[in-house]
Amino acid sequence: MSSNEIADIDFIAEVAAENKLAKHAIQVHKFGGSSLATPKCIKRALEIIRENCQLNDIVVVSANGKTTDRLFALYSLVERTIAEDTIQKSDELTQAIDELAKEQAQLITELLNANNTKQLLLRLHKDIEQLTTWLTADIVQHHNDVLALGEVWSARLLSALLNEQVCPSNSIDSRDFLVIDNEQSCVVDTALSAAQLRQRRQFGKLAVITGYISKDSRGKSCTLGRNGSDYSATIIASLVAAGNVTLWTDVDGIYSADPRVVPSARKLHRLPNGVAKELGRLGNPVLHAKTLLPLINPLSEHHTHLHVASSFDAQVIGTEIGKFGQIAKQELSVTYLNDLLLAQSVSFIGEAATRAKAEFSPICIDDQKGFMVITQGQQKALSDWLASHDVEITFKPVAIIATVGHRVAERGDIRARFKRSLKAAKPLNLVGSDNNHSVIAILPEPCSIELLNTVHHEMTKDARHIGLVVAGMGNIGERFLELLPAQLNKVYALENLHLVGLLSSKKALINNDGIDVNQATSLFAQEAQSYDHEQLISWLTQNPYDELIVVDITPSEDFSLLYEQMFALGVHVIGANKWAASSSTAHYNNLVNTADSHNSLWLGNTTVGAGLPINYAIDDLRQSGDSISELSGIFSGTLSWLFETYDGSSKFSELLLNALAQGITEPDPREDLSGRDVQRKLLILARKAGFELALDDIDCQNLVPEALQALSTSEFLARANELDEYFATALSEANRKGACIRYVARFQHNPETGISAKVSLEVLPQSDAFANLTPCDNIFQISSHWYQDNPLIIRGPGAGRDVTAGGLHSDLVKICQQLAHKQSQVKIKGIN
Structure with missing residues (x-):
């Protein structure tokens, strides 16, 4: 060898x-x-x-x-x-x-x-x-x-x-x-x-x-x-x-129009075979008219997918052509052909038209009016063919412009909109293709670039293509991204959603053409660049998407301060970040008003209770006409675990250090023991219930003795045993009453006495709804006009990467469902 x-x-x-x-x-x-x-x-x-x-x-x-x-x-x-x-x-x-x-x-x-x-x-x-x-x-x-x-x-x-x-x-x-x-x-x-x-x-x-x-x-x-x-x-x-x-x-794909002459053309990431074939037949500059023919065999079980990609930038996602579901079938595009001929003859009427169609495969044909559109190169052959039948024919120079999409010829709304967009061009006829994937307008003059841009704008302006930016690449952010590919494949409301941005506190990966959701984390690690907030706002201002959603999974107060600018740009926000929703009353009200005036949606179900539907429940009660009088519960998964587990068999400090080692507490456990997180959550829920109050209006019991509050984290942990006497005494007194200790949040509204709100350690009877939880669970109790005698209770895991990421996806689906029904303002002369 x-x-x-x-x-x-x-x-x-x-x-x-x-x-x-x-x-x-x-x-x-x-x-x-x-x-x-x-x-x-x-x-x-x-x-x-x-x-x-x-x-x-x-x-x-x-x-x-x-x-x-x-x-x-x-x-x-x-x-x-x-x-x-x-x-x-x-x-x-x-x-x-x-x-x-x-x-x-x-x-x-x-x-x-x-x-x-x-x-x-x-x-x-x-x-x-x-x-x-x-x-x-x-x-x-x-x-x-x-x-x-x-x-x-x-x-x-x-x-x-x-x-x-x-x-x-x-x-x-x-x-x-x-x-x-x-x-x-x-x-x-x-x-x-x-x-x-x-x-x-x-x-x-x-x-x-x-x-x-x-x-x-x-x-x-x-x-x-x-x-x-x-x-x-x-x-x-x-x-x-x-x-x-x-x-x-x-080129890096197939576009909704020729991007060389239509600056607003949008890349079509996925196209059904039939639509792509029709685009090629009607002059799309990327697709050869016959390219797809060998790949389309309805009798075969084997299916070949076609991709169009750029050799000049192989990493950019191109266009895929093949068999797809409903997501790809929503795309519309516009194409045109000049230098054509309108051929008129009695041989193009009725059954005779079938023979002519089989012989010449015209651009379009109307067997009722007796005409078909052909290329100039077909003129002689067609004349000779008809001469052999002793039939007269007339030719007229024409052009065509077509809107192309899945079964568009069957959609009356598409045909009507297409006809309106062509009013100034005065088309000779409007014809649906045999496969119903296009509506073709026959023009008496060549299709101008101006007309192409006008028609493209009118036909694609209502397409809801939604860009998704994920801020926060930590534990929950990574889990959110891991779940995203499956969500995109199975949730209909997300059909027009594209991941376009990934942000950490210092680096960003932005791609207007979309980030591969299956490689999001690795692509971010490889390609993310340093950025500042000014650059981010600049990109948000110029983004090419019809709608943009920012999912904020950061704990950053600085990032939450960008919400006002985002809302002013019409950007929608899903926030797990508590800072904005628990900010000062003036700032919070300004955010709500700015979002409302710019039609921006702001959802934050995961700010409280991770994936539990507490925000949804409050919204539903209010929108249904109910009035809430009391909100209470155990809102901290960490404090839930500590007090459900603490039974006196070991010292509280030992239990706390054990929880820290398991990742149950914050790196500095005083963040949990201070009650500030529970205080912010109660404020968020009270505001959601329609009440105006500030953080200072909520009394907050700090479980950390004043002597330990100003220490460094390491010093605090070294002196954690100073907590033991207080909690041992509290537990002992509760046990003597046959009760237990729990850290509880309570908000009450009384029409006569006003609002009272506090978060504190309470002694509760063992029969209380808050007394017997699975460690780490949250519980929320709502009393209202409808739920007076028997309060509404929502209970379940209030923390964890899976439930929090799931809660964020719940918000994402809800916001996309709302955007799907969003309509542009109808402008009628004399009314608007």
Whole structure:
């Protein structure tokens, strides 16, 4: 066995062991001409292959850069030379061939080692000689052979480079296996093509295959049309039953309109197959009209997904095309085509229209009014076809603009809105496509950029695309993010939600195109950058989303001070942070008023009781017309644990240090024993119940003796035994009464005497609802006009990362449900 063969086997083992992205199903990666235009581009493609491919995958390539355009130009130049018969044109042809050869030679010499450079330059020299012969001898016969050279050179170069730097590879000319009937219909001989491809692929070598070209049953070279390499990739994927096809292009996805001319175009992250196919048919600049055909087989159980991604920024999430649920079906996009013809004839009415449709696959057809829209290139063929039937036809130059989305032709509201947006353009007709995925307007004039932008705005302005920013990457923040992928997949209300921001106190990861929720924590660790609050507010001001939600899981008072600016921007806030909701009365009222005036939603169910629905219960009672007279309970999971566990068998200080070691208390247990946290929670609930009061209005018993309050944490812990006598005495006195001690929060409103509120250590009978809890549980008791004799009680775990993260997700679903029904203000002249 040779050393090269041993190296190949070693590489295969290495790929199998180390390539984390390898999958069992074959993957097809297609690189467009712009992705292979320069040495720098080709090196990027090489890294993408290194990161994303395994040896049984397939790479399909277009010609490098503008090579195919140059080959077309050579062909046109020869035609003019023949027509004009001038020496000058002949010299011009020689110069053009030399320039093309020089470009290809430069790519080879810049990228390959000396040995491979020599071999590929020799092969290039032979190709240029053959090209010259074809162009000067039998140009008509070898038209497609000329055009095929670009892909052949591209595949040969990339394969050689892979062999040098990445893995064993072989280049395959698709004409050696891909057989179609003709260039017009491009029907693939699937069985023969698949069998011949199996023969050409080599075990242990990554196949690099030419796109765009094929052969017919007579062995003659054929092309699949301009931009046909995408079509080649999906054909090849269908031949090998690939699990995924990725089209690596110069754009990072498919947009709701051509982003080059519609600045407000939004990336469509996921598209159903049928919608994507319709977009390609109607002129989307990224999708070839036939690209999706090989992937859509309703009779097959195998489904191949298509991705569109940017080779210039491979880490940015692109567009995925395949079979999806309702989330992807809400997207709308707008596309257009100019330079079309409206053909009118009696042969397009009734049953005769079926034959015409089958023959010419028009852009659209109306078999009631007897017209169809075709490309200008179809005019002669259509005229000849009708002449054979002795039928007259008229042609009129037109353009089309279409709104495209899942079954939009069946939606009266979409059709009506589309028609209104076109009022100034005075369309000739409005036609629904056969598949109902588009509504097409036929225009008497070319579609202008202004009209395209106007229609796009009107059709997409009500789409609720919601950006999500998570502030706080600690224990609960991480758990919230862990739960997010499953929530997005199963909760309908979150269908338009995109994670776009992750914040810690010092670093931020912001991505307007979305952060992969499955890798959020690791991406934050790798890519987060330092930021300040000014930069954050600037981004919030300029964010591209229809709605933005900030989930605040920080304990930071400084971050809570940003709420007013967020509300002024229309940003919605979900807060586990207690600072804002328990701030001074003036500040709190200002926050509520600012949020209301800017239609910002502010939810904070987890500020009290973690995931327990205490805030929801209070809201529901108030909104239903009830009036609350008393709120009480045990609001601290830590103090619940301490006093449910403390029975005198061990000293209180020993129990406290044990709780600290288990993570039950704060790092400084005085935060819990001070009662300040319970005091803030009682204030939040009282305000939620509709009462205006401040923190100072709530009496708070601090369980830490004054002598221990000003010490450092370590000094306090060293002297924790000074707590023992007080609690031992309190417990002993309670035991003598057959009672227990609990730290209780109480708020009461009496119409005659006013408000009283306090948090303190109480002696309670063993029969009291607050006396027998599971350690760490919270309990809330509500007395109201409806619940006077038998108070409403809510009890359960009041702390913990799972329940708190779950409570935050509950708020997230609720806020998204409210936003789904949010309507823009209706402006009617004379009323608004």
